[in-house]
Amino acid sequence: MEETKLRIIDHLQKNGQAIIDARLWLDTHPNHLKVLQEAQELVRRQRLLYRSLQQEGFTLQNFSDHPPSTTSSWLFDPWPWEMG
Amino acid sequence: MWIYEKRLQYPVCINKKDVTMARYLITQYGGPDGELAASLRYMTQRYTIEDRSAIALLTDIATEELAHLEMIATMVYKLLEDATPKELESAGLGTYFVDHGRDLVYTNGDGIPFTSAYLASKGDPIANLYEDIAAEEKARAVYEKLILMTDDTALQDSLRFLREREIIHSQRFREVLERLKDNTTR
Numbered sequence: 001m002e003e004t005k006l007r008i009i010d011h012l013q014k015n016g017q018a019i020i021d022a023r024l025w026l027d028t029h030p031n032h033l034k035v036l037q038e039a040q041e042l043v044r045r046q047r048l049l050y051r052s053l054q055q056e057g058f059t060l061q062n063f064s065d066h067p068p069s070t071t072s073s074w075l076f077d078p079w080p081w082e083m084g
Numbered sequence: 085m086w087i088y089e090k091r092l093q094y095p096v097c098i099n100k101k102d103v104t105m106a107r108y109l110i111t112q113y114g115g116p117d118g119e120l121a122a123s124l125r126y127m128t129q130r131y132t133i134e135d136r137s138a139i140a141l142l143t144d145i146a147t148e149e150l151a152h153l154e155m156i157a158t159m160v161y162k163l164l165e166d167a168t169p170k171e172l173e174s175a176g177l178g179t180y181f182v183d184h185g186r187d188l189v190y191t192n193g194d195g196i197p198f199t200s201a202y203l204a205s206k207g208d209p210i211a212n213l214y215e216d217i218a219a220e221e222k223a224r225a226v227y228e229k230l231i232l233m234t235d236d237t238a239l240q241d242s243l244r245f246l247r248e249r250e251i252i253h254s255q256r257f258r259e260v261l262e263r264l265k266d267n268t269t270r
Contacts, residue, residue: 009091017093020148024252027141028259062088080092081158 001078008053012060015049018042086147093151094245097238098162103175105234106163107193112156112230112246114190114198115254117158117222121202123149125219129212138209142216145253152246157188159239182258210268213261220254 002079022039026032050060061072085261112118126146130139164172164186172181180195191200204215231240 010095012091013094020093020144021252023144024141024148024256027144028137028256031139058090060089060091062090064087067178072091079090080096080154081161084095084097084162 001083002056005053005056005058005077008049008056008058012046012049012053015042015046019046086150092155092158093148094155094242096155096162096242098160098236099158099238100234100236101166102234102236103167103171103177105236105239105261106160106167106179107175107180108230108233109156109160109163110189110191111193111228112226113160113188114155115192115196115226116200116202117219117226118192119149119153119223120190120198121155122146122219122223123153124200125203125205126216128203129216132207133209133212135260135264136207138178138213138264141256141260145256148249148253152249155242155246159242160188161186209264210261213257213264217254217257220250220257224254 019039019042022042023034025035026039028034053060054065057073058077062074092212114120123146126142126149128144130146132140133142142246167175167186169178169181172178180189206212206215224247227250231243231247234240234243
């Protein structure tokens with residue numbers, strides 16, 4: 001897979017991890033406003049990464065990528081076990 | 085409803101062909117303390133627990149465990165991908181290969197099939213949360229052993245990530261449990 005897509009996916013992984021951690025923390029600390037604000041910023045950044053990946057023609061999500069890439073990237077871009 | 089993302093939660097790289105390691109790893113796929121058991125355990129506890137934090141946490145951790153399941157699957161798949169039948173046999177996977185080829189099967193390391201008895205659901209919030217914390221600690225202990233069983237530093241790195249996630253999950257479950265215990269007259 002191209003270097004650009006791999007770099008965006010790497011950023012998605014790191015930023016996505018911070019979102020998961022914030023989500024789990026907020027599950028047990030729902031009134032922690034500072035973390036809530038951080039989470040909102042992380043999610044905003046994640047959306048931008050989603051968009052850049054889509055612009056590269058990579059379909060990331062099975063049901064939520066709108067519009068689906070006009071190429072057949074869902075079928076032909078590598079699956080996680082086909083990478084690395 | 086779930087949405088799939090075509091990426092791993094954390095990268096999995098395998099530098100070294102090691103069929104025996106695949107056999108050890110498969111217990112985290114379909115064994116008693118594996119990721120399938122974890123995900124299904126939390127998923128099914130959500131309906132009766134009532135506490136809002138607990139429902140959210142069980143949903144979110146159950147979802148994350150599916151991403152871990154995919155990481156383990158990727159490790160096992162990559163380790164078995166190029167192995168010859170003879171190599172599989174010498175790693176103790178001869179009968180596995182005859183029965184399943186290179187398909188990933190939900191079993192423990194000795195080939196015992198997954199059972200929902202692993203979920204140990206009790207219909208009691210306190211008992212279930214103690215079970216969840218124990219499950220996370222047992223999975224952590226398994227990952228620590230798995231790290232010792234390989235000298236592939238790339239694989240160790242992915243396993244260390246999974247070990248750390250168990251610690252985070254255990255911590256979050258403890259927070260819910262302690263609050264529920266405080267609110268319960270015992």
